[in-house]
Amino acid sequence: xxxxxxxxxxxxxxxKKGRWVVIFxxxxxxxxxxxxxxxxxxxxxxxxxxxxxxxxxxQAKKVAxxxxxxxxxxxxxxxxxxxxxxxxxxxxxxxxYSMELDKNPVNSQDSVVPFYQFPLPVLKQQLxxxxxxxxxxxxxxxxxxxxxxxxxxxxxxxxxxxIFPQNPNxxxxxxxxxxxxxxxxxxxxxxxxxxxxxQG
Numbered sequence: 001x002x003x004x005x006x007x008x009x010x011x012x013x014x015x016k017k018g019r020w021v022v023i024f025x026x027x028x029x030x031x032x033x034x035x036x037x038x039x040x041x042x043x044x045x046x047x048x049x050x051x052x053x054x055x056x057x058x059q060a061k062k063v064a065x066x067x068x069x070x071x072x073x074x075x076x077x078x079x080x081x082x083x084x085x086x087x088x089x090x091x092x093x094x095x096x097y098s099m100e101l102d103k104n105p106v107n108s109q110d111s112v113v114p115f116y117q118f119p120l121p122v123l124k125q126q127l128x129x130x131x132x133x134x135x136x137x138x139x140x141x142x143x144x145x146x147x148x149x150x151x152x153x154x155x156x157x158x159x160x161x162x163i164f165p166q167n168p169n170x171x172x173x174x175x176x177x178x179x180x181x182x183x184x185x186x187x188x189x190x191x192x193x194x195x196x197x198x199q200g
Contacts, residue, residue, distance in 0.1 A: 072110070072142065073139045073141045073143075073144065074139065074140045074142070074186050075138070075139050076137075076139070076140065076184075076185050076187035076188055077135050077136075077137055077138075077183070077185035077188065078135070078138060078183055079135050079136075079181070079184055080094060080135075080136065080179060081132055081133050081173070081179070081181075081182070082132055082178065083132060083173075083176055083177070085132055086127060086133070091120060092120075093163060095123065096163055097159065097160060097163050099116035101156070101159065102114050102116065106151075106155040106156065107148055107155075108144040108149070109138060109140060109152060110139040110140055110141045111138070111139045112136070113136060113138075140187055153183050153187065153188065157181070157183075160181050168180055
């Protein structure tokens, strides 16, 4: 019985009239679904955030936007991290470092937050909630060439290696009880991108 029904169905849809019935049915079904279901472009949201607001890069962007409005130069976020928590001794060295950047700025450096002028309790308030991270914002002058920014970032690293007893540029994120320095923000990212694409 099943085979007979399948044979009749097969002959019907593959015959001269059956072909057109199948094509018409598919077109009618596509038209009905097109009208009944929402269009793909109505579901698109170009303004949707790529990352959650709690992600570190989004938090860094908030700091950069707040500290450096669009009218200022290119910010570099000097991010200090220690897995066991940044100590008072670390903060004193960071203050000494910020004073060095303020008194002897690198080429095209526009400004640096003067952490060395902050009393220690006030500086401690700048630490992340878990006490492991501190961001020191530094700005390059508006329109500074990427090559000069790259040289400036290298100078930041050299100054850090001369001030800190253990070079924070060489510390790894997995190192326990070692202060680590990484430079991010628009200046750091553009320098990394330039270095990456110049390797070609």
